Amino acid sequence: MRAEIIAIGSELLSPWRLDTNSLFITEHLNRVGIRVWRKTIVGDRLEDLKHVFSAALQQADIVFCIGGLGPTQDDLTREAVAEVLGRKLCLNDEALQQLEQRYARIGVTMTPNNRQQAMVPEGGIVVPNPNGTAPGLFLAHEDRLVFLLPGPPHELKAMIVNQVMGFISRYHPTSPLIYRQLKIASEGESRVDHLVAPVYKSYPEVETTILASAGIVDLFFYWLRPEETERSDAVLDELTTRVKDLLGPSVFAEREESLEAVTGSLLRQRGKTLATAESCTGGFLSKLITDVPGSSDYFRGGMITYSNESKSSWLGVDRAKIEEFGAVSPVVAQTMAERVRLLAEADFGLSVTGIAGPSGGTADKPVGLVYVGFADAKGSELKKLQLPGDREIVRLRTARMALDWVRRRLL
CATH class of the missing domain: 3.30.70.600 (Ribosomal protein S10)
Structure with missing residues (x-):
């Protein structure tokens, strides 16, 4: 079976909104063996909506239309779907009653335009929305299944898990994606x-x-x-x-597991502890480590020594070495790793210092140059990286590659 997801809303074509709903839907469809073959984002224009929905019906077994179910003039999903399917929009008493009850519970007067949220194409089944005002809709059209769902993620997710997957299993036998x-x-x-x-x-x-x-x-x-x-x-x-x-x-x-979780698991299994000293990553390395629940079992803590002064006064890096070799240098990276290990009384010390950009680079030390230091009881080691990408990417690559070095040391 093939599914298509249509994310609806002109705001999704701007730099200020990101479609995350399709990822959640795809994950749950894949679990029952349904592949998403296309995702489309379309703005709030009726003719555009009709064109995209009509094309999806010709190619996919299941079509999801996400968004455009609100009470405003630009919420046109119901109208577009009804026109393409050749069905009239009718006021659904059940959906209207649910709307009225919801507004009564929160003590707000329902404005007349909210009634359009209770309009349903002929033959459509209302999918209750316990977390919002816009109900979802389900329609069986020939051998196709069509779902109209609200755009807010906290509303959509509950409906997918608790209702939509049940509709799909009743109409089509499913099996896990292998x-x-x-x-x-x-x-x-x-x-x-x-x-x-x-x-x-x-x-x-x-x-x-x-x-x-x-x-x-x-x-x-x-x-x-x-x-x-x-x-x-x-x-x-x-x-x-x-x-x-x-x-x-x-x-x-060999499954969906983060690098930081795998590294943390190895540290716990080996009974080892880790401390970090960061410059160019500004705490991002420590953030990744502590994203894992229970990381206090093996993570002693970290220091963000962003300035030269903090490197010397907090970590004890020799000021003369910083002046001679620069903050982005092998000797500084190794000293940072050695000192943070001792200060935190950890088994391993891990350090990063580099030039994330966009400025600060030179011919000798270009943007993307990073030194990673690793220290244990036997001494310290160094890795030199020259990483592509903008500031955000350089910092993320640095943090991940530093963690991966720890992981490999534990294998």
Whole structure:
């Protein structure tokens, strides 16, 4: 089965709003074996809405229209869908009663324009919205399923989990999507594909998807032959094993698990503790570590020594070395790692100092130059990185690659 998601709202075509609903819907559809083949964002113009919805009906088995169900003049989703399906919009007494009761509960007078939220295309089924005023709608059209859902995420999520997935299972038998996932750290997308493409291309029954973000590459292997599911596990396991052998320790997870969670789990298993000293990342490294619940088991703490003065006065980095070599230098990075380990009484010290940009770079020390220091009881080591990207990406790559170094040391 194929699904299409249409995110509706002119605000989603601006720099101020981001569509996150489609990610949530896709996750839940994938769990029951439904692939999302296209996502579209369309503004609040009736003809545009009709055009996009009509095209989706021709291609997808399930169509989700998200947003445009409010009481204002630019909420046109119901009207567009009704026109394309050739159905009249009718006032639904049940939906109207729910609206009136909701407004009464919160002590607000319902304005007349709210009545349009109770308009339903003929044959449509109202999907109650316990967290908002706009009810959802479900329509079966020929062999297609159509869902109209409100845009606010806290409203939509509850409806997807508690109601929408039930509608889908009643109309179409579903089965989990059969796939494997590998998560790879500190490797570029092109290098990963260069290494593994000869392997995955030899499996015609498997579709491979590669997704890259700052410092992380995800590989997905999807089984394409539902009529041969008895072979799927053996084939996918063989493929992932061959790919893992090629990528070695760069693979840090085989499911949706963050690098910081995996690294933290290894620290806990080995009974080791970590402390950080950060300059260019400004606390982002510590933030990633403490995003993991229970990280106090292994994370002693961190210091943001952004200025030269803080490096010397807080960490004890020799001022003369900073003046001679600069704050972004091997000796400063290693000293930061050594000193924070001792101050925090941790097993490991991890430091970062670099030039995140956009300014501050020179011919000798360009933007993106980062030194990562690692210290333990045996001494300290250094990694030099030259990272692409803007300031945000350089900082994120730095934090992830620093954590990955700790992970690899624990293997």
